[in-house]
Amino acid sequence: MKTRVNQKNGDNLSILGFGCMRFPTRGGSIDEPRATAMVRDAIAKGVNYFDTAYIYHGGKSESFLGSALAGGYRERVKIATKLPPFMVNKLDNAKKIFATQLSRLRTGYIDYYLLHMLTDKPMFDRLNSLGVLEWMEQLKAEGKIRNIGFSFHGSKADFEKIVKAYPWDFCQIQYNYMDENNQATKDGLQLAASLGIPVIVMEPLRGGKLVNNLPGEVIKTFNKYDDKRSPAEWALRWVWNHPEVNVLLSGMSTEEQLADNIRIAGDVDADSLSKEELNIFEKVKSVMMEKTKIPCTACGYCMPCPAGVDIPGCFSCYNDKYLLNDKSMRWKYMQTLGAMSVKPANASRCKECGKCETHCPQHIAIRSQLKTVSKEMEGFFYKPMVGIVRKVMKIK
Template structure:
C-alpha cells in the first residue's frame, strides 16, 4: 500500500465518529467517558454496563524479565509492585507463556495483594486440548498455579478456523460458561488470529463478554485489523488490544520515520504514538503491553496518565511515518515464540529479530554477528523446510521461505 492509499484509509477522527455513534446505538461495550482523566492518574474505562473499570494499560505476562534462561522473579516483582501502586491492576497471563512458568510467577507476585484489588486474565490453551477432560484438568491447574479461586477474565486462547472446530467438538464454550456459573470465571472471551470472515463466524456463534484482538497502526490494513475491529464493535463486544507495538517493531522505526514523528512531537517516542493510536479507538477497553523493564513501564504509564487521543493532524503525521517505515522489507514477526522449539533448533524469532534490526539500521556486521552467536547453529541456513512452524505461527508467516531468503542475503556479503 502506498502513502496515498494509507492516507485515504487510515483511521482519522472523522472515521472514528461513526463507530462511536454505532457503539452508543447498539449498546456496545466501549464504556463511554473515561474515568481518571486528571493529570498523573491512569485512565480507566468502564466495562460494558457494569460498575467495573479497567486500566487503559494492561500488563501482559508473555515477555517478563529473564535471568539465566528463567523468569527473573525479583525484577518481575518490582514491576508488578510499581504497576499496582500506579493503578495498573490488570494482569494477563496464559498457559504456554514462558514455558508454563508465567502463571506460577503471576500467582506468586500477586499473592501479597488482596484478591479483589487486581484483575486477572488467563486463557484455555485450545490448541493443546483433545477432550473436555483436558480442559477441566488444565483449568483447575491454572487456578492452582495462579493461587486464585477465580479468574476475572478468561479466554479461549488463539482461536482460528482450526481451533474453533476444537471448541465445538469438545464443548469448550459451554465449559467456560459453566465455570462462570460456578463463580470461577467472571467474564468469558476469546483471543483471535485469523481472517475477518472466521472472526465473524465465531463472534456471532455465541454471546461473548469481550474479545482480544491484535491491533496496531501497521496491522490496521496489513493484518485486516480494521475489519476485525468493526465486526466486533457492531456486535457490541468490547476489545482488549494485544500487540500494540507489533512485538516491539513499532518501538524502533527507521531513521526517516522516526524523524517525522520527532519533528511533530520531540518529546514523544515512537512507542508513545503507537499506544495512543490504539487507545484512541472508542471500543477499546484495555491495551496490553509486555513490559520487562522499569523504564518501559514508566513510559507507558505516562502515556495513559491520562490518555490524550490522537488529533486529526497527528493521524496524518503517523500515516506519513508509516509510509516511510514501509519502505523497509522486514518480516512481520511479533516474537510470540509459538513457533519454537524448532525440530532442527533454528532460533526463529531471534533470526527474524536480528534481520529486522538490520533492515532498520543497515548494520550488516552486527546482523551477521547476531546470527553467528545463535546456539546450536540455529541460524537460517539450518532450516530444512519441514513446515512444522507453519501451523503454529499466528501471523501466517511463510517461515521456511523467509529463512531461505535471509540465508541467501547472508551469503551475499
C-alpha cells in the same frame, strides 16, 4: 491512570494492562524479586488488568503472578489467562489445565478466561464440538470464570466468523498502526464494538518491532512533531486513540518501560489525536509501505482461496521479515499458517488457479508472489517441522 468501562459488565478497567509474557529475567528464569516489585508498583499506580497464559515463560508466568499477587493484591486486580487449544483433544484436558491454572494463580476464579490464539473458525468449531464452550459456561455459572473470551491471530474473515459465532464477553486482538488492515483489522475492531464486545489489544508495539529497527525516515518523521515522543509513545497513543479499545496490553520488562507507559496512560483520551498527529502516522505508514516487498493491504478481496491459502497472512509474514528485520518471522509463519491452525494455510498450498488475481484491487501477481513466499518462508525443513509440531501438539 485512565480507565475505560467494560460495556458488558461494568468493570472499570485500567487502559494499560500488564502483559505477563515478558517479565524481567535472570539466568533464563523470571527475576522474581524485581518482577514482583514491578507488579506491585503497577497496581499501586492504578494498573488493574493482568494478562497471562498457561504457556508463558515456559509455564512459569501463572505461578509467579499468583505469588506476586499474594498478600491482598489479588483482590485489587482482574486476572486474564488462557486455555491453549492445541493441548485440548478432549474435555478432560481442558478441565485439568484449568485446575492447574487456579492452583498456580492461587485463586478460586479467573476474571477473564480466553481460548488462546484462535487462528481460524474450524479451531473454534473443534473446541465447541468437544464441549469446551458449554463447560466454560458451567464454570461461569459457578463463579469460577467471570468472563469468556478468545485471543485471535488469523484472517479478517475468520475473525468475523468467530466473533459472530458466540455471545463473547470480550475478545483480544493484535492491533497497532501497522496492523490496521491485518489480522482482525480496524473493521474487526469496530465490528466487535458494534456487537457490544469489549476489545483487549495485544502487540501494540508488535513485540517491540515498532520501537526497534525502524527505518531512519520513520524516526525523522516522528521527530518533526514539536512534542518529542519516543516511537513507543507514538504507537501507544495511536491505539488508545480508538474509543473501541478497552485495554491495551504491554509486556513490560523494565522499570523504565513501566514508568513510561503509566505516564502515557495518565495522559491520553480516545479521539484526542490532532489532524497533524494523524497525518504523521499516515506519512510513517507510507514510508513503511514503500519498504514493503508486496503491496498487499490485507483487504481480503482475494479470499477465500479454493486451496485454503491465507493469502494476506502469507504476505504479511513475508513483508514483516524484511520491513522490520524480524528474524523470528519464519517461526511465526509456520506457527500461524501451518503448525497450530486446524487447516494449514501456507503459501505452497497454492494451486495456481488465478481466481485471487481477478479480485485483487492492487493488481498483485499473487501466484508468483506466493511462490516467492513459499521459497523464502518454508524451505526444505518446513513440512517435516510442521508435521512434528502438529504431532507433538496432537493437532490433527
